[in-house]
Amino acid sequence: MTDLLQVVQECGFLRLREDGRVVTRVYDRFTQASGLKPTQFSLLVAASLIDRANVNQLAEIMAMERTTLTRNLRPLEKKGLIKVMAGEDRRTRLVIVTDAGRNAVKRALPLWKEAQGYMAKSLGAARWCMLREALDVTTRVKMPR
């Protein structure tokens, strides 16, 4: 019983997932007018920054399973925001952000900023900053073994 309490009080995974759900809903509320889900927005931004990235590179940057990325690209492709085309190496597939994609990012940016502002206001600037710093380090945790 004491052990179980310890889990709900101290589990890093549990907290991270809970916050993921909470914060995702917040960002989703703000960005929804853009037609982009937060996941799609951040993926599109990453793809814009490394234009003509291949699937592996993008997955690496996003700390995402390659196969997950492949599928996450689908909704963006369906909306015409990106195109996936063969590169010079016949194995690689390049992710190209279309003009529509760039416009979508431009439209969503102010909404994203509102979301950021809301988080900062809710937590207080100091805690908001600390949170992001703590999360920053954690991203670089390596798999065991």
Next chain:
Amino acid sequence: MTDLLQVVQECGFLRLREDGRVVTRVYDRFTQASGLKPTQFSLLVAASLIDRANVNQLAEIMAMERTTLTRNLRPLEKKGLIKVMAGEDRRTRLVIVTDAGRNAVKRALPLWKEAQGYMAKSLGAARWCMLREALDVTTRVKMPR
């Protein structure tokens, strides 16, 4: 372009989801010998603590959409770790942890502790603690409007 850099550097949502993916993989690696995914483990623990909870209560505790919880209960039910039964109020459905469920938690607990230890070791005790504190506050952020 500067704006895009700002997104990948400062977006709380992005960091949270990335870390969610990274940390989930770590915990999954450790708990996988128990046959429980981290999500299932933490849900089972929560259900054990508030035994005979109804769906709404459990969803509230987990900061999870009610409908998500309903579906997340399914794999646990299939494995015989919980039973969902009607309560006195004919509308409510109670989540009952079975003996098999309690045993599964017992078996998984040491694996969970290893995962916690690995995280603490990877980040350093101080940063690990700070991270969990920061996440703790964030869970209580309310929806806008």
Next chain:
DNA sequence: AGCATATAGGTGCGTATACACGTATACCCT
């Protein structure tokens, strides 16, 4: 050249997540 291996990527399956919408039961007020 020819085969082994490494690299790039996709599919099948199962789980996790949430919104919109629908159903059934309880409660309350006249």
Next chain:
DNA sequence: AGGGTATACGTGTATACGCACCTATATGCT
């Protein structure tokens, strides 16, 4: 008693996530 509302929950649909497994192309070694 009867009708309106509130409460408790499920389903349909779409996205997000990752492991196991598979295919195709490139590369390197003999």
